[in-house]
Amino acid sequence: MMPEAEWWTQVVEAARQLHWTETLAVVLGVVYVVLAARGSRWCWPPGIVSCALWAWATFTLYNLWVDAL
Secondary structure, eight states: OOHHHHHHHHHHHHHHHHHHHHHHHHHHHHHHHHHTTOOOOHHHHHHHHHHHHHHHHHISSSSHHHHHH
């Protein structure tokens, strides 16, 4: 089992390697899940923006045009 401090260090390092849109999409995705679990109607805007950011990232950053659609 990995110590907690080492685990957080690896998470932060992995996040630094991502493009800012990917990081924002992940954060908004987590916000969506938390709000959806609580049954809030406000879960939809962060979920839609998260999906849109992932579509943009796959289309422009990785040239995966078919996967972006």
